[in-house]
Amino acid sequence: MERVVITGMGIWSCLGKTLEEVRDSLYNGKSGIIFDPVRKEMGFRSALTGYVEEPDLKGELSRSQRVYMPEQAKYAYCATRDALRDACVDEDYISAHEVGLLYGNDSSAVPVVKAVDTMREKKDTTLCGSGAIFQSMNSTVTMNLDCIFKLKGINLTVSGACASGSHAIGLGALLIQNGLQEMVVCGGAQEVNPFAVGSFDGISAFSTREDEPHKASRPFDRDRDGLVPGGGAATVILESLTSAKMRGARIYAEVLGYGFSGNGDHISSPNVDGPRRSLEMAIRRAGVSKDEIGYINAHATSTHVGDTNEAKAIYAVFGDRKIEVTSTKSQTGHEMWMAGASEVIYSMLMMKGGFIAPNLNFENPDEDSAKLLIPSVRVEKHFDTFLSNSFGFGGTNSTLIVRDFKG
Amino acid sequence: MDREELIQKINTALAEEFEIDQSVITPDADIKETLELDSLSLVDLVALIENDFGVKIKGSEMAGVRTFAALYDYVAERTQ
Numbered sequence: 308m309e310r311v312v313i314t315g316m317g318i319w320s321c322l323g324k325t326l327e328e329v330r331d332s333l334y335n336g337k338s339g340i341i342f343d344p345v346r347k348e349m350g351f352r353s354a355l356t357g358y359v360e361e362p363d364l365k366g367e368l369s370r371s372q373r374v375y376m377p378e379q380a381k382y383a384y385c386a387t388r389d390a391l392r393d394a395c396v397d398e399d400y401i402s403a404h405e406v407g408l409l410y411g412n413d414s415s416a417v418p419v420v421k422a423v424d425t426m427r428e429k430k431d432t433t434l435c436g437s438g439a440i441f442q443s444m445n446s447t448v449t450m451n452l453d454c455i456f457k458l459k460g461i462n463l464t465v466s467g468a469c470a471s472g473s474h475a476i477g478l479g480a481l482l483i484q485n486g487l488q489e490m491v492v493c494g495g496a497q498e499v500n501p502f503a504v505g506s507f508d509g510i511s512a513f514s515t516r517e518d519e520p521h522k523a524s525r526p527f528d529r530d531r532d533g534l535v536p537g538g539g540a541a542t543v544i545l546e547s548l549t550s551a552k553m554r555g556a557r558i559y560a561e562v563l564g565y566g567f568s569g570n571g572d573h574i575s576s577p578n579v580d581g582p583r584r585s586l587e588m589a590i591r592r593a594g595v596s597k598d599e600i601g602y603i604n605a606h607a608t609s610t611h612v613g614d615t616n617e618a619k620a621i622y623a624v625f626g627d628r629k630i631e632v633t634s635t636k637s638q639t640g641h642e643m644w645m646a647g648a649s650e651v652i653y654s655m656l657m658m659k660g661g662f663i664a665p666n667l668n669f670e671n672p673d674e675d676s677a678k679l680l681i682p683s684v685r686v687e688k689h690f691d692t693f694l695s696n697s698f699g700f701g702g703t704n705s706t707l708i709v710r711d712f713k714g
Numbered sequence: 715m716d717r718e719e720l721i722q723k724i725n726t727a728l729a730e731e732f733e734i735d736q737s738v739i740t741p742d743a744d745i746k747e748t749l750e751l752d753s754l755s756l757v758d759l760v761a762l763i764e765n766d767f768g769v770k771i772k773g774s775e776m777a778g779v780r781t782f783a784a785l786y787d788y789v790a791e792r793t794q
Binding site for chain 2: 370371431437
């Protein structure tokens with residue numbers, strides 16, 4: 308089996324647009340959450356959201372490239388451009404190799420809404436324009452990235468709800484381990500607009516702590532009242548250790564294990580057994596002992612049942628081991644389709660920086676989170692292996708274990 | 715709107731939508747070549763003319779609208 312390493316990272320997040328900015332935001336416990344008055348006007352229960360700017364790519368990409376890109380594809384383009392540069396992968400390399408692309412995405416609301424509005428009002432489908440169909444499809448991110456970067460390996464969107472980005476990395480690692488690809492661009496993208504999350508707001512999933520946006524996302528805290536949606540995009544470059552060494556690439560870390568499971572249960576309420584099996588599979592496949600894991604980046608979104616059941620699953624697997632557990636969603640909100648990829652980058656930046664960012668707003672534990680070691684302030688700590696959880700609607704679970712690369 | 719105004723308005727709209735310098739638009743120039751249109755972006759030309767000028771270029775008549783002069787004539791005839 309080939310060993311799989313990470314040789315590049317790029318991100319477009321509410322915590323920053325460069326790895327340095329994001330690292331500083333994590334270190335300083337900065338919140339990327341704002342109140343969006345437009346959502347209130349639209350009848351949202353909660354107008355809270357992670358804030359990311361939409362990149363202006365005019366001048367960088369041609370009109371014929373941009374016209375097919377919805378906002379999340381633009382985020383993903385920026386993250387991927389930067390990740391490829393970070394990995395020193397240029398056009399010549401891509402031209403000579405079959406570089407793959409696996410990216411998480413599970414919606415594209417705005418182009419659908421616009422096209423439907425046009426059809427209803429004008430009764431003329433031509434007026435939807437040439438970009439609408441390509442922007443509307445779930446695979447919009449991979450179809451755009453593949454054409455822009457001229458990638459010739461696997462070209463596939465992973466739609467696994469809020470675990471999409473994590474599954475994309477895990478599946479990319481499996482392809483490389485089995486010798487089917489040498490390099491795969493992996494990541495996750497999430498649109499940030501009211502249309503994408505209006506119906507999610509409608510099921511009372513969001514925190515309504517609107518008077519204190521930076522205190523609204525409070526994973527594991529006793530007084531949490533729901534998640535805050537966010538988004539952007541995050542890309543990692545996975546490649547075989549053989550390929551990385553042959554290129555003389557700088558190697559960040561090794562993907563040791565990917566675990567997955569389905570809950571076979573409720574569509575929105577997670578359980579304990581599914582996540583527990585995902586964690587155990589990742590540990591088993593990574594070939595590490597539980598004591599080797601120095602940090603757990605939890606999925607915890609700040610919902611009551613989700614955080615409770617994840618805390619139970621982590622405790623069921625790790626018992627009384629004192630491993631720091633935090634949810635970076637306390638700073639970013641829930642980046643959904645992007646989260647599994649961005650949280651690998653957040654965890655990596657913490658691992659490289661020798662710290663664990665604070666789990667913001669963890670003021671009082673509940674019965675289950677009290678059993679975990681959840682720091683509410685930054686911890687200066689060197690660790691060389693982390694575990695990252697991502698769980699999604701319908702009971703789709705993904706767990707990644709990543710280890711610092713020492714050569 | 716007189717013909718000169720119409721031409722100016724069409725040229726401005728096309729230059730903005732297809733991100734070209736207006737100076738490359740001349741009456742006898744080929745629309746597809748000048749605007750670098752493929753079969754997909756041709757849809758955007760049709761949509762622009764319909765949205766901005768209320769004139770729908772029928773698919774069967776598209777072949778006859780090869781130059782900018784032909785486009786001006788096509789729109790002018792249907793907006794009088």
